[in-house]
Amino acid sequence: xxEVNLKWDQLGFEFQPTxxxxxxxxxxxxxxPGQLFTTYDVTLSVASNCLHYGQAIxxxxxxxxxxxxxxxxxxxxxxxxxxxxSARHLLMPEFPVADFVEAVKTVVRENQDYxxxxxxxxxxxxxxxxxxxxxxxxxxxxKEYQLVFLVVPVxxxxxxxxxxxxxxxxxxxxxxxxxxxxIKAAGNYAASLYPxxxxxxxxxxxxxxxxxxxxxxxxxxxxxxxxxxxxDGKRYLTxxxxxxxxxxxxxxxxxxAKDLGLEVERRPLRVEELADFGEVAACGTAVVLTPVHRIxxxxxxxxxxxxxxxxxxxxxxxxxxxQFGELSDEHHWLTEI
Ligand code: PLP
Ligand code: COI
Numbered sequence: 225x226x227e228v229n230l231k232w233d234q235l236g237f238e239f240q241p242t243x244x245x246x247x248x249x250x251x252x253x254x255x256x257p258g259q260l261f262t263t264y265d266v267t268l269s270v271a272s273n274c275l276h277y278g279q280a281i282x283x284x285x286x287x288x289x290x291x292x293x294x295x296x297x298x299x300x301x302x303x304x305x306x307x308x309x310s311a312r313h314l315l316m317p318e319f320p321v322a323d324f325v326e327a328v329k330t331v332v333r334e335n336q337d338y339x340x341x342x343x344x345x346x347x348x349x350x351x352x353x354x355x356x357x358x359x360x361x362x363x364x365x366x367k368e369y370q371l372v373f374l375v376v377p378v379x380x381x382x383x384x385x386x387x388x389x390x391x392x393x394x395x396x397x398x399x400x401x402x403x404x405x406x407i408k409a410a411g412n413y414a415a416s417l418y419p420x421x422x423x424x425x426x427x428x429x430x431x432x433x434x435x436x437x438x439x440x441x442x443x444x445x446x447x448x449x450x451x452x453x454x455x456d457g458k459r460y461l462t463x464x465x466x467x468x469x470x471x472x473x474x475x476x477x478x479x480x481a482k483d484l485g486l487e488v489e490r491r492p493l494r495v496e497e498l499a500d501f502g503e504v505a506a507c508g509t510a511v512v513l514t515p516v517h518r519i520x521x522x523x524x525x526x527x528x529x530x531x532x533x534x535x536x537x538x539x540x541x542x543x544x545x546x547q548f549g550e551l552s553d554e555h556h557w558l559t560e561i
Contacts (some may be wrong), residue, residue: 228337232344235379237510242375244334246327250317250369258327260334266370271359273366279356280410281310284509285472287332287348287375287561289339290549295332296558297350298509298547300325302472307352310407315365316354324352329561331373336561338377342548345385349378349510355410381447381510382429386532386540388517389506391445392428393495394419398446401437405467416446428520430506434495435465441492443467448508449474452493453486453535455502460535461489473507473543479555480542486535498526503533513540 244260274280283303290296304324311318328350332339340346352373356366382389396419398412399405405412416431423431432450435441442463444450449471451462460481462474478488498504504516504526515536519526532540545551546558 230338230340230377232340232346232377233379235340235344235346235377236383237349237378237381239376242335242338242377244331245372245374246331246334247373248319248327248371250371251367255317255319255323255371258330264374266372268357269359271361273356273358273360276361277356277363278409278411279314279316279366279369280353281307281314281316281355281408282351282353282410283307283408285328285350286378286509286547287339287350288547288549289342291342292549293342294549295336295339295348295561296547296549297328297332297561299472299476299557300328300559302475303328303352306408306470306472307354310409311354313404313407314409316356317369319354319371325559327373328352329559331375332561335375338375340377340379344379346377346379347547349376350374351376378510381512382514386513386515388515388528388530388532389429390427390518390520391430391432391506391516392423392426393519393521394423394431394433396422396433397436398433399436399443399467401435401467403436403467405436405443405465406469408469413446420446426520432519435492436467441465441494442498444469445506448506448511448514450493451477451505451507452497452501453503453533455500457502457535458486459489460486461491461493461497461501463493464490465492471508473509473512476555476557477507477513477539477543480539483554484538484542495521501526501528503536504528505536513543
């Protein structure tokens with residue numbers, strides 16, 4: 225039963241406050257016990273590391289109200305492991321994966337009225353964010369941190385849901401060849417804002433980035449990983465690159481593709497190969513699996529179906545079927561709260 229009165233079927237991807245967020249502070253070399261807060265404000269020195277030197281990382285995962293009425297979270301351990309990989313790279317403290325999963329369960333339980341009802345297509349997006357709070361003026365890693373788990377009820381990231389979007393290959397890079405593209409650093413998203421604005425000015429909802437080293441291969445979208453289906457519908461292709469985020473959705477879709485009998489190829493994908501693909505999509509927690517209609521590259525345009533293609537449709541339906549508890553969770557991806 226949802227006591228919260230929201231227009232569930234009109235949810236987009238907008239921040240709105242919920243009942244509680246869960247916060248952990250790191251000081252004196254240790255994480256302190258979590259505390260629930262009902263406000264969204266933090267008190268921070270203007271000299272805090274995260275404001276000047278960018279020690280800020282985050283995660284994104286979802287909880288679903290399933291067909292049987294129970295609430296389940298999709299692969300929280302994987303996000304727990306990834307936040308630690310981000311933390312290691314930016315010299316931030318790791319948070320034990322078991323505690324991460326427990327924190328996610330707690331914050332979802334505290335906000336369970338905000339999990340959209342089954343049948344609306346919505347879910348509860350969980351956003352863990354960690355930032356360095358030590359006031360300092362010399363460049364060094366912070367000594368104190370906060371890790372906050374907040375939640376937001378969400379619907380489709382791109383208006384239109386699975387209606388294919390247009391993408392534009394960016395003239396800019398979001399990451400460096402040996403930089404931070406493989407972790408979920410807040411700064412990567414700041415770097416993608418201007419290229420995304422340029423893409424929108426060209427009527428493309430999303431920017432597609434090339435590998436920043438040679439700019440000959442496809443990397444990923446600003447919001448999500450890139451995947452393609454071969455014209456014969458038998459192969460699932462996705463870039464192998466050191467500057468893309470290892471997407472948990474992509475990893476799961478690769479497994480579902482194998483289950484459906486597709487061959488999975490994870491290798492560098494040359495830009496010219498865009499002409500060989502039958503179906504193309506963006507995938508990630510927020511965008512789920514969003515098909516791509518056209519990709520603009522200078523004066524070239526690669527065109528795919530105006531509606532979701534048959535293989536992407538199968539993958540999409542399998543994924544959501546598992547997440548909403550309509551199909552069996554064969555790979556043990558769901559955690560009940
Ligand atoms: N790539 C980027 C740049 C992202 O921001 C995201 C979203 O988290 C993804 C890929 C997809 O990752 P995941 O499927 O783990 O959400
Ligand atoms: C997610 O999918 O969880 C992300 O962090 C991507 C962002 C565009 C919301």
